[in-house]
Amino acid sequence: MATRFARSFGTGAIVARAALAWIRRDPRAGELERTNFHGRTVSLAGGPALAAGATLGAALGAPGPAVAGAALVAGATCGAVGGYDDVVGARPEQKAAKGFAGHLAALRQGRVTSGVVKIIGVGAAGLAAAALLSADPRVRAHPGRAGAGALRRGADVLLGAGVIAGTANLINLLDLRPGRALKAGALIGAPLAVGPGGGVAAGTLGAGAALLPADLGEEIMLGDAGANALGALLGVALAARTGPVGRAVALAAVAGLTAASEKVSFTKVIQDTPWLRRLDELGRRPPTA
Numbered sequence: 167m168a169t170r171f172a173r174s175f176g177t178g179a180i181v182a183r184a185a186l187a188w189i190r191r192d193p194r195a196g197e198l199e200r201t202n203f204h205g206r207t208v209s210l211a212g213g214p215a216l217a218a219g220a221t222l223g224a225a226l227g228a229p230g231p232a233v234a235g236a237a238l239v240a241g242a243t244c245g246a247v248g249g250y251d252d253v254v255g256a257r258p259e260q261k262a263a264k265g266f267a268g269h270l271a272a273l274r275q276g277r278v279t280s281g282v283v284k285i286i287g288v289g290a291a292g293l294a295a296a297a298l299l300s301a302d303p304r305v306r307a308h309p310g311r312a313g314a315g316a317l318r319r320g321a322d323v324l325l326g327a328g329v330i331a332g333t334a335n336l337i338n339l340l341d342l343r344p345g346r347a348l349k350a351g352a353l354i355g356a357p358l359a360v361g362p363g364g365g366v367a368a369g370t371l372g373a374g375a376a377l378l379p380a381d382l383g384e385e386i387m388l389g390d391a392g393a394n395a396l397g398a399l400l401g402v403a404l405a406a407r408t409g410p411v412g413r414a415v416a417l418a419a420v421a422g423l424t425a426a427s428e429k430v431s432f433t434k435v436i437q438d439t440p441w442l443r444r445l446d447e448l449g450r451r452p453p454t455a
Contacts, residue, residue: 170227174365178223178372186215186377186386197253203343204453206384210252212377213391217245219373224399227365232302236295236402237366243294244334244398247287248390254280255390288331288394292401296326299406318410325413330401332420337397338390339427344450345382346436347393348374351400358403367403370396382449 189195189211198210221241228234300323333354341347351374358367374396380386388396404416436442 170365171359171368174223174227174369175372175375176223177226178219178369178374179376180219181222182215182219182373182376185218186211186380189215200387200389202384202387204384208384208387210387210389210391212381212386213252213389213393213395214245214249215386216373216377216388216392217241217249217395219376220370220395220399221245223369223372224366224402225369227367227369229363229365230302232298233363233366233402233406236298236406237369237399239298240291240295240330240334240398240402241395243291244288245391245395247284247291248338248392248394250287251280251284252389252391254283284390284394288334288398289327291398292327292329292331292334293323295330295398295402296323296405299323299326299402302406322410322413325410325417326405328417329405329413329420330398332417332424333401333404334394334397336420336423337400338393339424340432341388341390341393342433343446344384344387345378345448346446347388347396348378348381349445349448351396354400355403358400358407363407364403366406367400370399370403378449382451384451 189198190209195209195211199207200210202208221238224237224241225234228237300319337347337351340350352371355367355371355374358364359371377386377388377392381388405413408416436446
């Protein structure tokens with residue numbers, strides 16, 4: 167078990183760092199530069215690098231081929247559609263549509279925005295990954311699933327899809343300050359990396375740990391590519407280790423936090439809560455540096 171953890175964690179870290187170096191050497195790397203909230207120039211290269219490292223590390227640490235397939239589908243697809251939104255969504259004609267409601271309004275007008283592509287892609291990835299998980303004998307043997315009929319299995323797949331897609335979106339909502347999404351991912355992933363089946367979370371954590379210093383130093387940012395892939399893989403790790411009740415509880419928590427984000431600013435809550443503010447600022451580059 168320890169060997170699998172180390173192998174998946176190490177793979178995630180090595181691949182993420184190698185991918186970051188390769189992307190930043192590309193002649194077109196300048197197209198990924200953005201200005202962050204401090205007015206500093208950062209690179210979106212961290213997103214695809216995180217997606218690549220976390221996906222491969224998670225797949226390598228999976229306890230079986232079905233779970234590995236779920237990790238590959240969720241991480242690669244969410245990373246790809248998130249990356250598409252990062253690049254295409256920055257175009258002037260795309261910026262008018264804001265939020266879920268804005269993208270749906272544009273769709274009703276006959277315009278397919280990059281945000282709609284991402285929403286559909288993340289949802290489809292969650293559904294496909296949850297369906298793959300349902301084929302794994304270890305997952306099917308979880309208490310509450312044994313002997314389940316087709317209707318119950320279908321509901322279980324839908325719950326799993328909701329957890330995977332919902333976690334992808336939630337982590338993306340937190341990616342507003344350097345290191346915040348990766349810290350949140352570490353808090354969620356650490357307990358999931360313990361015990362049998364923890365390799366999926368371990369690979370994800372390895373990639374995040376490798377890129378955290380550059381994220382905190384405001385050299386890179388995750389963007390939608392990295393944040394969506396990170397959240398989706400944590401969702402896979404969670405769905406693979408819980409039964410229907412656990413998935414329902416997780417989905418309710420994710421849905422509740424997502425709904426709350428429409429009413430209150432997570433950044434304001436963090437700033438107004440001393441211990442959260444200290445955790446959020448830990449390791450971050452000073453504003454005046």
